[in-house]
Amino acid sequence: MDNELWFYEPEDRDGYLSNFASYPLYIDGSKWQTSEHYYQAQKFTDPQVISLIQQAPTPDEAFRLSRQYQEQMRPDWDSIKRQTMSTVVSEKFRQHPHLAHKLIATGSCTIKEHSHQDAYWGDGGDGTGENNLGKILMEVRSSLKKQLPYKLLHYVETAKLPTPWGTFAMHGFVEPESGKEHLALSYGQWRKDEPVLMRIHSECLTGDALFSMRCDCGFQLQKALQNIVKNGSGVLLYLRQEGRGIGLLNKIRAYHLQDQGADTVEANERLGFAADLRKYHFCESMLSFLGINEVKLMTNNPRKVKALKKIGINIVERVKLQEGHNRHNHFYLSTKADKLGHMFEVPQNTPMSVEAITKDSG
Ligand SMILES: Nc1nc2c(ncn2[C@@H]2O[C@H](COP(=O)(O)OP(=O)(O)OP(=O)(O)O)[C@@H](O)[C@H]2O)c(=O)[nH]1
Numbered sequence: 001m002d003n004e005l006w007f008y009e010p011e012d013r014d015g016y017l018s019n020f021a022s023y024p025l026y027i028d029g030s031k032w033q034t035s036e037h038y039y040q041a042q043k044f045t046d047p048q049v050i051s052l053i054q055q056a057p058t059p060d061e062a063f064r065l066s067r068q069y070q071e072q073m074r075p076d077w078d079s080i081k082r083q084t085m086s087t088v089v090s091e092k093f094r095q096h097p098h099l100a101h102k103l104i105a106t107g108s109c110t111i112k113e114h115s116h117q118d119a120y121w122g123d124g125g126d127g128t129g130e131n132n133l134g135k136i137l138m139e140v141r142s143s144l145k146k147q148l149p150y151k152l153l154h155y156v157e158t159a160k161l162p163t164p165w166g167t168f169a170m171h172g173f174v175e176p177e178s179g180k181e182h183l184a185l186s187y188g189q190w191r192k193d194e195p196v197l198m199r200i201h202s203e204c205l206t207g208d209a210l211f212s213m214r215c216d217c218g219f220q221l222q223k224a225l226q227n228i229v230k231n232g233s234g235v236l237l238y239l240r241q242e243g244r245g246i247g248l249l250n251k252i253r254a255y256h257l258q259d260q261g262a263d264t265v266e267a268n269e270r271l272g273f274a275a276d277l278r279k280y281h282f283c284e285s286m287l288s289f290l291g292i293n294e295v296k297l298m299t300n301n302p303r304k305v306k307a308l309k310k311i312g313i314n315i316v317e318r319v320k321l322q323e324g325h326n327r328h329n330h331f332y333l334s335t336k337a338d339k340l341g342h343m344f345e346v347p348q349n350t351p352m353s354v355e356a357i358t359k360d361s362g
Pocket residue numbers: 200201202203204205215216217220241242243244245246251254255258264268298299300301304321332336342
């Protein structure tokens with residue numbers, strides 16, 4: 001059946017689902033190298049056997065040891081084993097958010113441990129087994145989908161994105177409610193305790209893709225990607241919030257009003273919108289997928305700084321991103337400085353020198 005996902009060996013494409021996959025767990029104050037180590041140790045009450053299994057160099061050795069001491073197994077094991085497995089599998093995905101996102105990305109397909117040796121935890125190899133481990137994984141998947149931050153955005157898939165500056169990993173996400181799609185572009189590696197260079201960029205079709213000089217978005221997008229590659233690592237969250245959240249066609253209506261003299265805030269308001277409708281709370285889901293807690297944020301926008309702090313992201317530094325100032329966006333940028341509090345190094349209402357403007361006029 002095409003909507004089945006079979007797994008078995010930890011090295012397989014979906015091997016992360018196996019209890020033998022090496023994802024350490026911390027339970028009741030002690031470390032377990034894999035969920036298999038923890039599960040096998042729970043069969044015993046003798047602290048020496050438990051410690052032997054906990055110290056086993058591999059999950060296979062932990063499994064072998066539990067067979068070697070099986071006559072000492074606790075008498076009620078059969079009645080508690082399924083709950084024990086459910087507890088350790090839930091803990092594994094709770095402690096490894098990246099894996100939780102991947103499990104959710106399996107959608108609603110049937111997950112099966114394709115094991116010829118095991119007809120209780122696995123499918124018995126011929127599909128007649130009980131597949132209890134597969135069932136527990138599907139139960140954990142349903143519960144995770146309802147929990148923060150996973151319920152905000154579901155991770156879908158990753159692909160390569162080669163750019164003139166470097167090749168990024170492009171991660172796709174979807175808002176389960178609205179079906180809206182967002183992207184995270186990641187480059188290089190970073191340590192868990194290291195603040196990550198990051199840009200939160202709101203979609204601007206005109207600026208990002210049509211070379212518009214009416215705003216600074218396209219210039220900022222390019223500079224942010226270049227900065228990340230130069231830095232050796234970093235992330236750009238590309239949020240589908242066209243027009244500061246009012247959408248492309250309303251942005252064109254707003255531009256039409258600006259062509260008649262309104263500023264970017266007045267135009268939104270005349271159309272019945274607030275100056276800025278964007279929300280950022282769902283970034284928490286993308287950052288949990290990427291394992292990011294601390295950032296150096298490339299922005300001039302104080303609202304983005306505030307919004308990220310509100311979802312618990314530690315901004316250790318704000319990195320200015322002042323690009324593409326030209327005569328076509330001078331008034332727009334000055335308005336952002338004056339009315340939306342944007343932090344520009346040189347106040348945007350400083351008249352640009354003639355040569356600077358003509359140089360930019362293109
Ligand atoms: N409604 C409206 N949206 C605009 C206008 N000009 C640009 N935008 C949108 O404003 C958003 C710009 O977002 P960002 O590039 O993330 O920048 P920012 O929020 O201005 O702040 P920075 O992070 O400092 O760049 C995009 O969604 C653009 O489509 C405009 O005149 N009216």
